[in-house]
Amino acid sequence: MDLSIDGRTALVTGGSKGLGFASAAALSREGAKVAIAARTEATLAAAAKTISAQSIIANLSDRAGVLGCIDRTRELIGNPDILVINTGGPKPATFAETTPEGWREAADQLFHFTIDMLTAFLEPMKQKGWGRIVVITSFAAQEPVANLLYSNALRAGIHGLINSVAAEAAGHGVTINAVMPGFIMTDRMAGLGLDLEKVAKSIPAKRLGQPEELGDLVAFLCSDRGAYITGQAIACDGGILKGI
Numbered sequence: 614m615d616l617s618i619d620g621r622t623a624l625v626t627g628g629s630k631g632l633g634f635a636s637a638a639a640l641s642r643e644g645a646k647v648a649i650a651a652r653t654e655a656t657l658a659a660a661a662k663t664i665s666a667q668s669i670i671a672n673l674s675d676r677a678g679v680l681g682c683i684d685r686t687r688e689l690i691g692n693p694d695i696l697v698i699n700t701g702g703p704k705p706a707t708f709a710e711t712t713p714e715g716w717r718e719a720a721d722q723l724f725h726f727t728i729d730m731l732t733a734f735l736e737p738m739k740q741k742g743w744g745r746i747v748v749i750t751s752f753a754a755q756e757p758v759a760n761l762l763y764s765n766a767l768r769a770g771i772h773g774l775i776n777s778v779a780a781e782a783a784g785h786g787v788t789i790n791a792v793m794p795g796f797i798m799t800d801r802m803a804g805l806g807l808d809l810e811k812v813a814k815s816i817p818a819k820r821l822g823q824p825e826e827l828g829d830l831v832a833f834l835c836s837d838r839g840a841y842i843t844g845q846a847i848a849c850d851g852g853i854l855k856g857i
């Protein structure tokens with residue numbers, strides 16, 4: 614299937630590893646001119662080289678870092694046709710362990726970051742009459758995970774945001790969707806201290822996902838073929854979510 618992404622420009626934040634990298638790699642493979650952003654220079658440079666992308670060093674938990682990333686993106690690739698919004702996950706916590714400061718930090722990292730990215734890049738897409746936005750969230754937005762209170766709450770809020778923005782943008786050729794990873798084998802997953810064999814047995818597909826499986830979904834949503842899919846949250850989770 615020709616996804617017709619050739620010649621489009623794309624920014625993938627959190628793009629040096631894991632799900633962001635897999636998304637950037639899929640877009641690059643389909644012919645997009647890609648920029649990836651992350652904090653760690655060496656990992657970022659190596660990732661960018663592998664997929665022939667531009668690299669942007671930025672701490673996206675910090676508003677100055679987010680605004681710097683937006684400026685640098687415009688210098689390197691202009692306003693992107695495709696935007697994949699992704700970053701590291703917030704700290705684990707039960708509700709009893711959450712703090713007002715923790716809520717503010719997590720909200721900056723996930724919710725306000727998403728709003729800043731949309732504020733910068735949605736309007737130029739609408740003016741151009743073509744744009745694709747994908748936010749990497751989590752299945753936890755629909756099926757809360759114990760101990761991940763910040764993520765459960767804020768990602769559900771992001772879905773509400775996306776649904777609302779999608780309705781405003783749809784008439785301008787711009788789609789916006791969320792993809793919800795389940796348990797996908799990345800550095801972050803390896804570092805969570807979970808018994809991954811036990812996790813795999815609990816998933817209907819009986820295995821963890823591979824980052825490329827999510828990356829290919831992102832590329833499809835960012836293509837011309839994905840033009841009629843907007844305002845959706847689509848799981849890539851081996852069958853964990855069962856609601857309709």
Ligand SMILES: NC(=O)c1ccc[n+]([C@@H]2O[C@H](COP(=O)([O-])OP(=O)(O)OC[C@H]3O[C@@H](n4cnc5c(N)ncnc54)[C@H](OP(=O)(O)O)[C@@H]3O)[C@@H](O)[C@H]2O)c1
Binds near residue numbers: 631703750
């Ligand atoms: N893997 C899963 O199965 C899964 C499931 C549900 C949800 N998620 C969510 O999906 C997102 C990506 O997960 P992943 O597994 O791909 O994680 P990962 O392998 O740790 O990759 C995270 C990427 O984001 C970058 N990043 C992290 N914090 C950043 C910051 N403050 N500023 C700029 N870049 C930052 C990292 O690079 P640097 O560290 O160098 O900055 C890296 O490129 C996370 O929000 C995670 O919670 C993942």
